Amino acid sequence: MLTLPETVEAQPHLNVAANPVVAIVGATGAVGVELLRCLEARNFPLSRLRLLASPRSAGRTMTFRGEAVEVEALTEDSFEGVGLALFSAGSGVSKRYAAAAVKAGAVVVDNSSAFRMDPDVPLVVPEVNGAAIARHRGIIANPNCVAAIATVALAPLHRAHPIRRLHAATYQAASGAGAAAMEELRESTAAYLRGERFEPRVLPHPYAFNLFSHNAEMDPETGYNGEETKVVAETRRIMGTPELPVGITCIRVPVLRAHALALTVEFGEAVPVEEARALLAAAPGVKLVDDRARNHFPMPSDATGQDDVLVGRIRPDSGDPSGRSLCLFVVGDQLLKGAALNAVQIAEALLPR
Amino acid sequence: MLTLPETVEAQPHLNVAANPVVAIVGATGAVGVELLRCLEARNFPLSRLRLLASPRSAGRTMTFRGEAVEVEALTEDSFEGVGLALFSAGSGVSKRYAAAAVKAGAVVVDNSSAFRMDPDVPLVVPEVNGAAIARHRGIIANPNCVAAIATVALAPLHRAHPIRRLHAATYQAASGAGAAAMEELRESTAAYLRGERFEPRVLPHPYAFNLFSHNAEMDPETGYNGEETKVVAETRRIMGTPELPVGITCIRVPVLRAHALALTVEFGEAVPVEEARALLAAAPGVKLVDDRARNHFPMPSDATGQDDVLVGRIRPDSGDPSGRSLCLFVVGDQLLKGAALNAVQIAEALLPR
Numbered sequence: 001m002l003t004l005p006e007t008v009e010a011q012p013h014l015n016v017a018a019n020p021v022v023a024i025v026g027a028t029g030a031v032g033v034e035l036l037r038c039l040e041a042r043n044f045p046l047s048r049l050r051l052l053a054s055p056r057s058a059g060r061t062m063t064f065r066g067e068a069v070e071v072e073a074l075t076e077d078s079f080e081g082v083g084l085a086l087f088s089a090g091s092g093v094s095k096r097y098a099a100a101a102v103k104a105g106a107v108v109v110d111n112s113s114a115f116r117m118d119p120d121v122p123l124v125v126p127e128v129n130g131a132a133i134a135r136h137r138g139i140i141a142n143p144n145c146v147a148a149i150a151t152v153a154l155a156p157l158h159r160a161h162p163i164r165r166l167h168a169a170t171y172q173a174a175s176g177a178g179a180a181a182m183e184e185l186r187e188s189t190a191a192y193l194r195g196e197r198f199e200p201r202v203l204p205h206p207y208a209f210n211l212f213s214h215n216a217e218m219d220p221e222t223g224y225n226g227e228e229t230k231v232v233a234e235t236r237r238i239m240g241t242p243e244l245p246v247g248i249t250c251i252r253v254p255v256l257r258a259h260a261l262a263l264t265v266e267f268g269e270a271v272p273v274e275e276a277r278a279l280l281a282a283a284p285g286v287k288l289v290d291d292r293a294r295n296h297f298p299m300p301s302d303a304t305g306q307d308d309v310l311v312g313r314i315r316p317d318s319g320d321p322s323g324r325s326l327c328l329f330v331v332g333d334q335l336l337k338g339a340a341l342n343a344v345q346i347a348e349a350l351l352p353r
Numbered sequence: 354m355l356t357l358p359e360t361v362e363a364q365p366h367l368n369v370a371a372n373p374v375v376a377i378v379g380a381t382g383a384v385g386v387e388l389l390r391c392l393e394a395r396n397f398p399l400s401r402l403r404l405l406a407s408p409r410s411a412g413r414t415m416t417f418r419g420e421a422v423e424v425e426a427l428t429e430d431s432f433e434g435v436g437l438a439l440f441s442a443g444s445g446v447s448k449r450y451a452a453a454a455v456k457a458g459a460v461v462v463d464n465s466s467a468f469r470m471d472p473d474v475p476l477v478v479p480e481v482n483g484a485a486i487a488r489h490r491g492i493i494a495n496p497n498c499v500a501a502i503a504t505v506a507l508a509p510l511h512r513a514h515p516i517r518r519l520h521a522a523t524y525q526a527a528s529g530a531g532a533a534a535m536e537e538l539r540e541s542t543a544a545y546l547r548g549e550r551f552e553p554r555v556l557p558h559p560y561a562f563n564l565f566s567h568n569a570e571m572d573p574e575t576g577y578n579g580e581e582t583k584v585v586a587e588t589r590r591i592m593g594t595p596e597l598p599v600g601i602t603c604i605r606v607p608v609l610r611a612h613a614l615a616l617t618v619e620f621g622e623a624v625p626v627e628e629a630r631a632l633l634a635a636a637p638g639v640k641l642v643d644d645r646a647r648n649h650f651p652m653p654s655d656a657t658g659q660d661d662v663l664v665g666r667i668r669p670d671s672g673d674p675s676g677r678s679l680c681l682f683v684v685g686d687q688l689l690k691g692a693a694l695n696a697v698q699i700a701e702a703l704l705p706r
Contacts, residue, residue, distance in 0.1 A: 167672050169522030169615040190546050206654045209609045211524055213650040220645045223668030247672020249615040254607050256562045262522040262602040292573040297566040301559045315576030319520050319600025
């Protein structure tokens, strides 16, 4: 079922017009800012940029292509004339306003989790399942950041050698919890270094030189938190492997804006390291960083601000006696491939050729 | 073979005398300081404390039981009258001076990797294989910090349900690389917050709000670094499971002094979460921190300065279709259970009853 209210019919348009009016919903958030930067950096062909946010942010200006654009308060009437709406203001806002955008004629690329598991809404990482974009009925979902980063690295291997089982331990940055969490990491760390107490306001635990189990809500029955559940479900959906066994531990680490993943990937047969390396080196959106001689592997400091997902430490899993598993270490900018860049890449695929 | 030079015979004494003279070799290092504090906090029955270090540190004083103790330069003649020598000055110093200490009549508890895989030297975590202490011939090895922390959490489960396979992703603190690395983390982070450049001196990569594959030397053939190799070999030896398949990824994170481990443990049969929790709650050296309702699990900020290893996030591995695996998240103070505390606990076991 499509999650649009019944009064809204799915629109016939599967593409956006040339040079559309583009709206960013949640323009002042951590991802919103990066959406604006990505549209600018990639020279996205748009006739006008509209910045929508909560009434609290209305009236502020942000710079796009050298010009000040005023932030407007989001209402259901905001979408008149908008051809493409990039939503990044949380699940509640998407549920409330995406239908209005579609009704007004816009195609919505939604960065929230609101529609990701809706069978009528494609969930897309262009390098992995870009063909799914064509099946949209007005809304396309942009995945969870870990799922997006992981699948960019996994898909090239999976196409050559189907993956049978996956295990992930994550090292997740502050940015996944928003700009305020990034600021809390900076502020609490500065306070720690001055020897001062700091009371967390955004995250539930101290963050300075600390790490903790991901702050998403925990299911008391299963012992898995909402982040882990999302990563598993979305990875399966994007890869087209609905039954893939996935084990996962999501941990928040004191890093600003790039997520790291220690992945163990079991295949149906042994995959030589050299072959995996060649597949990844040739894969779109991947940069191989696998220099054993210099002990140089993917790091957040290298991934920050980079479009590519960095992949390295490719080696047989010493813990799999069958010899059919490889380990990888993967790092991607959470705000770029994990969010804004992927959304803009989806939008680019919607433009007329 | 025992690694002592042939001219040194293994000493007959298997215990140390009551109220021995105790020497700390490497007294001014990160672990040395904690050794001194542990001896004091645990009221270790000693007649005199000798502090040995490089000539560079000689002449400094450190406070023990309210009195200033002068640091002496380490030489081969330093061990006269010493009954117990706690070494923590790196593998090279242990290889060079441990034999002199044993020859002088001391029992050596060595925190370096020099003798850990020597079949004639017990490698001990008292809660796990304390009985092995009795087999020593002058030297007892204190394990790698990750192996010590992991085995405290694994042994109580393994005794009830033998472990068949283990997978670990680590989140390792600066302290494992010494006091200078801890200072580099503080300094480079302060510089980052001021917007200044910082050139790493101790670690090979930027550390402020960053993480990286462990800095131990990488084997270009296997793709595993020396830390990973040690953890695998030592975990097997301490647990008495020489063939245990262990997969591992060791990552350095910007945390000061507690290591965290995401463990996946496969047993021969399904182990109910409640049983695992009960086994761990009753285990020596373990503190259960597994509060799903409050989303409160082991964190470095809680483990720092604590003797116990914190264990939580106990749940079935959603990635194991056989249902025979559990996941755990384990955090321990790297300088305490990962180093100094474990060494002092070994020393306590050597005292006359």
